[in-house]
Amino acid sequence: MKILVPIKRTIDYNIKAKVTRDGSGVVTDGVKMSINPFDEIALEEAIRIKERGEAEEIIAVSIGVSGAQQQLRTALAMGADRAILVETEEATQPLHAARILLKIREEEGTDLVLMGKQAIDDDANQTGQMLAALWGRPQATFTSKLTFEDGWLKATREVDAGLETIAVELPAVVTTDLRLNEPRFVKMPDIMKAKRKPLDQRKLEELGVEAPAKLEVGTHEPPPERKGGHKVESVDELVAELKERGVLS
Amino acid sequence: MQALNPMDLYDIRSELSDEEQMVQDTVGRFVDEKVLPNIGEWFEDGYFPRELIPEFAELGLLGSSLEGYDCAGLNSVSYGLICQELERGDSGLRSFVSVQSSLCMFPIYAYGSEEQKEKWLPPMARGEKIGCFGLTEPHGGSDPSNMKTTAKKKGDDWVINGAKMWITNGSIADVAIVWAMTEDGVQGFLVEKGMKGFDAPEIKHKMSLRASITSSLYFDNVVVPEANRLPKVKGLKGPLSCLTQARYGITWGGIGAAQACLRELLDYTADRKLFGRPLTQTQTTQLRLAEMSRQITLGQLMSLRLGRIKDAGKLHPSQVSLAKWNNIRMAMDVARDARDLLGGAGITVEHCPIRHMLNLESVITYEGTETVHQLIIGRELTGEMAF
Numbered sequence A: 001m002k003i004l005v006p007i008k009r010t011i012d013y014n015i016k017a018k019v020t021r022d023g024s025g026v027v028t029d030g031v032k033m034s035i036n037p038f039d040e041i042a043l044e045e046a047i048r049i050k051e052r053g054e055a056e057e058i059i060a061v062s063i064g065v066s067g068a069q070q071q072l073r074t075a076l077a078m079g080a081d082r083a084i085l086v087e088t089e090e091a092t093q094p095l096h097a098a099r100i101l102l103k104i105r106e107e108e109g110t111d112l113v114l115m116g117k118q119a120i121d122d123d124a125n126q127t128g129q130m131l132a133a134l135w136g137r138p139q140a141t142f143t144s145k146l147t148f149e150d151g152w153l154k155a156t157r158e159v160d161a162g163l164e165t166i167a168v169e170l171p172a173v174v175t176t177d178l179r180l181n182e183p184r185f186v187k188m189p190d191i192m193k194a195k196r197k198p199l200d201q202r203k204l205e206e207l208g209v210e211a212p213a214k215l216e217v218g219t220h221e222p223p224p225e226r227k228g229g230h231k232v233e234s235v236d237e238l239v240a241e242l243k244e245r246g247v248l249s
Numbered sequence B: 001m002q003a004l005n006p007m008d009l010y011d012i013r014s015e016l017s018d019e020e021q022m023v024q025d026t027v028g029r030f031v032d033e034k035v036l037p038n039i040g041e042w043f044e045d046g047y048f049p050r051e052l053i054p055e056f057a058e059l060g061l062l063g064s065s066l067e068g069y070d071c072a073g074l075n076s077v078s079y080g081l082i083c084q085e086l087e088r089g090d091s092g093l094r095s096f097v098s099v100q101s102s103l104c105m106f107p108i109y110a111y112g113s114e115e116q117k118e119k120w121l122p123p124m125a126r127g128e129k130i131g132c133f134g135l136t137e138p139h140g141g142s143d144p145s146n147m148k149t150t151a152k153k154k155g156d157d158w159v160i161n162g163a164k165m166w167i168t169n170g171s172i173a174d175v176a177i178v179w180a181m182t183e184d185g186v187q188g189f190l191v192e193k194g195m196k197g198f199d200a201p202e203i204k205h206k207m208s209l210r211a212s213i214t215s216s217l218y219f220d221n222v223v224v225p226e227a228n229r230l231p232k233v234k235g236l237k238g239p240l241s242c243l244t245q246a247r248y249g250i251t252w253g254g255i256g257a258a259q260a261c262l263r264e265l266l267d268y269t270a271d272r273k274l275f276g277r278p279l280t281q282t283q284t285t286q287l288r289l290a291e292m293s294r295q296i297t298l299g300q301l302m303s304l305r306l307g308r309i310k311d312a313g314k315l316h317p318s319q320v321s322l323a324k325w326n327n328i329r330m331a332m333d334v335a336r337d338a339r340d341l342l343g344g345a346g347i348t349v350e351h352c353p354i355r356h357m358l359n360l361e362s363v364i365t366y367e368g369t370e371t372v373h374q375l376i377i378g379r380e381l382t383g384e385m386a387f
């Protein structure tokens, strides 16, 4: 089995994102960028599958600016075998990303696309589902446990009511939830080895994937500042205050 | 205009290659997750967390600059970043890695026989064998030429007598790199744990570097085979070249310690309300924070430049002295002032500055005291030796 792992370059999760003055986006200049944490979980899972001998090759793919090479190098240092960067200056919307991933999947012939359930920049949570639909293959989303048996995969999913386990026939798309695993630390010798692993750079235009924008971003606003709480003297006062704010009726 | 990173006002980060950034990020995450939650307690208990050694090894932090022998082969800037991030955690843990890498694996790599390298380097990289470096003697560390530990040839063997003092990792070491006076000048010997007449008791009651093991080494007619002598170096340049490697890393370490203090202080002073306003709204607080930041930035520029010179193979030991002096003095000043700005809260290990401040008392003394480094620069400028 070959596994395709999409990797998105996003602002590091430790950094408090700042909205640009004109509200057109968030500041990324000079801001620390990392692999989208859910994608890192997907990559970790792919590496574990390969380590168990259930996959032969892991291909990491990123769609984005040339700087995304850095995240791909990190993916290679973690354990991906090779990487592809589909280079574009434009932000890719979920449907566009799904079409590009579909095309790469076709070229590579991977049986499993293992990807983050969402990216922490736009929190869209759509690309995996769209990819499965376009590809005409099943999907297992929000996966917190993953095993394989006879050309099928068994995925435990985190749903509102608790845990649900489904069996899905391969080839398929799996999207990862937070509790699937804890990604490993990159090892120093692997950082050096990653330099020698293949990283294929391609221009988006050359891929011939059309996808007119379906979404128009109006404006960005920072969340309202949180106000400090205050102490109340009695339960009655607490109930009154909650009612006043419409929390209790 | 976007806001600057308060820990990196001159955006040193953008001077780093992708690999160097990856090294910094990995070790930084390791320190955040594995060191910072526990280090206050380890320090207070005087406990060196040996359980981290396999994790250091797994990450490839031991002997990370060496090529081959299961080592990572990183460049000098990457090694510096490892030291910086580890010391953002604690000087004691950085000391462990400095000693294992620069003071023990480096001399075996640079001056050892092929058999010695094969025997020691891979298990040391894996953290299965621990090393210590014995140069300092009880009667005066600043003057190593007055070495009183001797090695005398006896048949095919050497017989070592004497004592070493303040030796990091001494009591847990499987191998001690011991520098001893011979008829041919100073030479290095690999003294192995359990050799008859060799003892390495721990030095207790330290108020500094408490999360690190410091020991004395005693040699009472210890017989060491010729195969354990480092064949490729004679004279003090052997141990001094090791110190240059380690001191270089220490210059970066000081930056990490200072950053940890400033980071904690920025949060604390913003929350601490006195006379109706946060401390950060007072001018003297801002002056003090600004001064810390100025000092840290200068230190960063020195270490980065030093690393680039070192990677270009053009490093002069006096340049390392200047940065070791500057950056550790800088870190100490930052830690002490940070301690003060925390008020009473600053005297407990709940906050990091007092721990860093106490640790730095060792760091400013070991690997050449501040005075010794100043005298090295003096000698460089005047051509006169004033030690």
Ligand SMILES: Cc1cc2nc3c(=O)[nH]c(=O)nc-3n(C[C@H](O)[C@H](O)[C@H](O)COP(=O)(O)OP(=O)(O)OC[C@H]3O[C@@H](n4cnc5c(N)ncnc54)[C@H](O)[C@@H]3O)c2cc1C
Pocket (backbone or CB within 6 Å): B099, B132, B133, B134, B135, B136, B137, B138, B139, B140, B141, B142, B143, B165, B166, B167, B168, B169, B209, B214, B362, B365, B366, B367, B368, B369, B370, B371, B372, B386, B387
């Ligand atoms: C925690 C810790 C760990 C250590 N680990 C190791 C280790 O792993 N291996 C190792 O070999 N050593 C180690 N050391 C020893 C360290 O390198 C020595 O302590 C240091 O070199 C100073 O030597 P000393 O303590 O004998 O002080 P001294 O040399 O006695 O110096 C005392 C004072 O005199 C000053 N002084 C010295 N010469 C002059 C001069 N000519 N003019 C004016 N002032 C002068 C010094 O600056 C200092 O202030 C460690 C020390 C500590 C504290």
